[in-house]
Amino acid sequence: MATVKLLDDNEAAPLAREVFDDIRKTRDTDYVNNSWRAMANHPDMLKRNWEKAKEIMGPGELDPVVKELIYLTVSIMNDCEYCIHTHTHFAKMKGMTPKQYNEMLDIIGLATEGNRMMTAMQVPVDDRFKV
Amino acid sequence: MATVKLLDDNEAAPLAREVFDDIRKTRDTDYVNNSWRAMANHPDMLKRNWEKAKEIMGPGELDPVVKELIYLTVSIMNDCEYCIHTHTHFAKMKGMTPKQYNEMLDIIGLATEGNRMMTAMQVPVDDRFKV
Amino acid sequence: MATVKLLDDNEAAPLAREVFDDIRKTRDTDYVNNSWRAMANHPDMLKRNWEKAKEIMGPGELDPVVKELIYLTVSIMNDCEYCIHTHTHFAKMKGMTPKQYNEMLDIIGLATEGNRMMTAMQVPVDDRFKV
Amino acid sequence: MATVKLLDDNEAAPLAREVFDDIRKTRDTDYVNNSWRAMANHPDMLKRNWEKAKEIMGPGELDPVVKELIYLTVSIMNDCEYCIHTHTHFAKMKGMTPKQYNEMLDIIGLATEGNRMMTAMQVPVDDRFKV
Amino acid sequence: MATVKLLDDNEAAPLAREVFDDIRKTRDTDYVNNSWRAMANHPDMLKRNWEKAKEIMGPGELDPVVKELIYLTVSIMNDCEYCIHTHTHFAKMKGMTPKQYNEMLDIIGLATEGNRMMTAMQVPVDDRFKV
Amino acid sequence: MATVKLLDDNEAAPLAREVFDDIRKTRDTDYVNNSWRAMANHPDMLKRNWEKAKEIMGPGELDPVVKELIYLTVSIMNDCEYCIHTHTHFAKMKGMTPKQYNEMLDIIGLATEGNRMMTAMQVPVDDRFKV
Structure with missing residues (x-):
């Protein structure tokens, strides 16, 4: 409600x-x-x-499915139930394959674990990765 | 340190x-x-x-740049300084264009705002979006 | 449950x-x-x-409605379903107008998007804003 | 950097x-x-x-200081270093008193602890608080 | 669903x-x-x-109940409904007492409030706590 | 600063x-x-x-090291730089072994990945885990 x-x-x-x-x-x-x-x-x-949504989710250099995958990733990280359901639906409508979905899940799992490990140990950025 | x-x-x-x-x-x-x-x-x-990283970030159905964009998106949502620097670097090395980067930022901004609005108003999922 | x-x-x-x-x-x-x-x-x-709640949410320099708006903002950011429902209710009981509610939502949307952009690009604090 | x-x-x-x-x-x-x-x-x-910032942070029903307090609260919850520094500065420039700042901190502390307790115990919303 | x-x-x-x-x-x-x-x-x-779960949650230097308390703490911080229910259940099955559960809740409340206060005021790490 | x-x-x-x-x-x-x-x-x-800190972190049913591990886990999840440094230090002072630290990191990694997967797929709680 x-x-x-x-x-x-x-x-x-x-x-x-x-x-x-x-x-x-x-x-x-x-x-x-x-x-x-x-x-x-x-x-x-x-x-x-x-x-804003019409402009940003419209045609661009990124494929429409990729745009939805990024939107969905943010929604999962923010734990937004409404947005997870709708953008999983939109991603499928725009052609997301089961394998692409699984790869997205794998990357979210890998990255979120890696993020926490770096934060936990307060690892400093290597000089060569500074712009 | x-x-x-x-x-x-x-x-x-x-x-x-x-x-x-x-x-x-x-x-x-x-x-x-x-x-x-x-x-x-x-x-x-x-x-x-x-x-795990070697397997997941290796060849798959998603383009290597797209994989890095998803990894970077997670890192931004988790506010991981180390991971933001390194994966912005990796994404560029794998061919991310300035326009793709901007589109990713736009989607993160759009989604994170939209997520919070749905959560703030506790909007229920439409029946048609339920699997 | x-x-x-x-x-x-x-x-x-x-x-x-x-x-x-x-x-x-x-x-x-x-x-x-x-x-x-x-x-x-x-x-x-x-x-x-x-x-603690009785003391902090009681009379102070901030208006009772403003106190509820800040409480509600935190609850939205933490995605706490129980707290969003109750403190939206309490804010209304203490006199929150629809326009104030909308302005709060607008600021949450603006700030959360701006926050993520600054984090994504790791923008350093201007010297003049350092205390 | x-x-x-x-x-x-x-x-x-x-x-x-x-x-x-x-x-x-x-x-x-x-x-x-x-x-x-x-x-x-x-x-x-x-x-x-x-x-968007010019419009939303401009004159409205909420006082300019209150708008900054809400912006600052979101920035603290998102852990955005840049935004915490700048909006603490802006809030002071717009007249935030030390006591108002302390009350905001108290409410953030109270709410974020309360949010986690409700989430930890998965407390259901009372029927009377449902709209 | x-x-x-x-x-x-x-x-x-x-x-x-x-x-x-x-x-x-x-x-x-x-x-x-x-x-x-x-x-x-x-x-x-x-x-x-x-x-991974079988290995990490299996016998180690930390007591099985302590392992579940840490898992549950992460799940509460991530606001994962599924995980909060299942790992509260698992912690009880492995012998978590009501007092241990209450102590865990107290520490989560204390820490999450303290975390936000340090972030809000951007308190620098004391030299003596740097490794 | x-x-x-x-x-x-x-x-x-x-x-x-x-x-x-x-x-x-x-x-x-x-x-x-x-x-x-x-x-x-x-x-x-x-x-x-x-x-509050003196009372909660003082003697109880949980071991002092375990209390620090839970405090540290919350601080890592909230990405609080100050708190991660100080409570890693306190945990060591109270006797945390390298192996306990590693087990804590493993559980944080396991749980945070698992949490996101359950949220991503919106997995419903099994009836038997409902209290």
């Missing part, structure tokens, strides 16, 4: 409805998911986040 | 020296960096971590 | 019951919420935490 | 220089601090972050 | 079934819990993690 | 000096370390934290 109301189209302010419409058009779907309906309580935030 | 001694080749136990040699051979370099010299105080851990 | 029993008044030790009574009196309510009933398994901890 | 170059005015792209100029004008100072000079390597990110 | 299928013995690949059998034998039980059934989607990871 | 002044005995308020004296007496040393000198800017916090 959210701590705010998830606004349907009738409850949302005009600015929020405009964003809903752009989400529908951009994603070619009728469905507007809960994240946006929660943010609609704060239309300025909704608009700013949607436009 | 580390909380453990960074062991040079003479100080390291035989098992640790074997790992040092394999690092040199695998990476085609004479240099063994501080992370391994710190872990050499605990040869079993050194061996297990090196073999 | 908790990993400990939530103790009712009959199950709680005398020291814990004293704390329950002080919670009721201080908050002018009959209701003792789950956090205290969980901590009642460890009466010393219950007493220490309740007295 | 940063992992990117801190760009001076001559090295920055035209879009980044425009942002530098707006920072100088908005803050009525000649000094552009390291965070912006690091982000200048990625002018789009620089512009987006500066405009 | 998991984002992957929890594989039963018939669905698991031969390598995963071998691990399941070793879990049953090592723990002297018929029950293979969900963590392993989730990891079975990626048999290499399952095998690596199980063998 | 700290963001607050580290107060020497002459600068500290009478209440803070009393705590300094109790630290000296309790630890049988002339040295009062930086953490307390930073907290001395806020004598109430200093007193509360010192008394």
Whole structure:
């Protein structure tokens, strides 16, 4: 249960409805998911986040699947249940293979363990790795 | 300053020296960096971590640069100074372009903000995103 | 489901019951919420935490709503479901307006993104900001 | 040492220089601090972050000092050295008193301990606190 | 609901079934819990993690209960619901007393508050504590 | 460099000096370390934290070395540089062996990797592990 109301189209302010419409058009779907309906309580935030997401997750030098893998990795590190479910779904929709998913999990496991070991022993950066 | 001694080749136990040699051979370099010299105080851990790293960061379905981007993302989320410096370096050595780096930063910024908003409002997962 | 029993008044030790009574009196309510009933398994901890909370969240130079906003911000950063729900509730009871809530969310989003960017690029502190 | 170059005015792209100029004008100072000079390597990110910061940290319903306290709280929770130094400085410049600072520290200590206890015991949210 | 299928013995690949059998034998039980059934989607990871867990959590210089207390402490700090439930259970099975559990909670509370205060004020390490 | 002044005995308020004296007496040393000198800017916090630390880290059912291992584990998970250095030192002073230290590191690595895998795949708690 959210701590705010998830606004349907009738409850949302005009600015929020405009964003809903752009989400529908951009994603070619009728469905507007809960994240946006929660943010609609704060239309300025909704608009700013949607436009930022549209730009950053859109075409670039990184492959769309890779972008989702990075988004998912951050969400796992932040332990965000909502974001883990949705971006695992989005990554699959954009073509993530089971092997790519497993490789991502392996790297997260390897890196998070390695990070803690370096921190635990306060290992100093080698001079040659300083820019 | 580390909380453990960074062991040079003479100080390291035989098992640790074997790992040092394999690092040199695998990476085609004479240099063994501080992370391994710190872990050499605990040869079993050194061996297990090196073999895991060699396997996981080696050839797979994900591009070597993408593997480094995911490793770097985890390190940024864990705020590991040592790991951020070394894996930014490794990612560049493996061909990361400035634009790819910027896109990674953008996604980390977008995701970590989005994660906190979903958590703040405790937004429930949409039924359609449940597996 | 908790990993400990939530103790009712009959199950709680005398020291814990004293704390329950002080919670009721201080908050002018009959209701003792789950956090205290969980901590009642460890009466010393219950007493220490309740007295600390009563002192710190009581009158001071910061407004009661501001105190709750800071508490809520910490809870969001720690991803504590229980604490997010209760302190969103407490903040509203103490007068938090929807606009204040939105401004807090905006600042959390801005800061958490900015924090990660500074960490990612390991930006050094400007001399003028050093005390 | 940063992992990117801190760009001076001559090295920055035209879009980044425009942002530098707006920072100088908005803050009525000649000094552009390291965070912006690091982000200048990625002018789009620089512009987006500066405009967001200007808007969110500007006049609102929350007092400017309170906004800085929330920003500082997030930075402490994320363990961002750069951000802790700069925003402790900014909070003082905007009028934070020693007592307000101490109250903020007390609340962070109280909340972060309470958060971990609730998480450790997996305490369920009381029905009355659900929206 | 998991984002992957929890594989039963018939669905698991031969390598995963071998691990399941070793879990049953090592723990002297018929029950293979969900963590392993989730990891079975990626048999290499399952095998690596199980063998590491068996070795690290097995006999050593630290008492089995102490090992579980450290595992549980990490899980609480990472806010891992699954791991908090299972390792609270395992710690009890290995003989953790209520008083030991309470002492662990007290130390987590004390340390996490102290950590944040040191970070908030950026307290430098005393020369005498540097190795 | 700290963001607050580290107060020497002459600068500290009478209440803070009393705590300094109790630290000296309790630890049988002339040295009062930086953490307390930073907290001395806020004598109430200093007193509360010192008394809590004295009680919690004092004799109990857990061995003094085990208490330090748990404190150190929390500090590593929170990435607190000050606390990692001091509590590695304290753990050694109280008798932590190199092997115990290595076992602690192994468990932190194992648990933090396992935690992230369970979170990544959102593995549900087995019914039998629910209390």
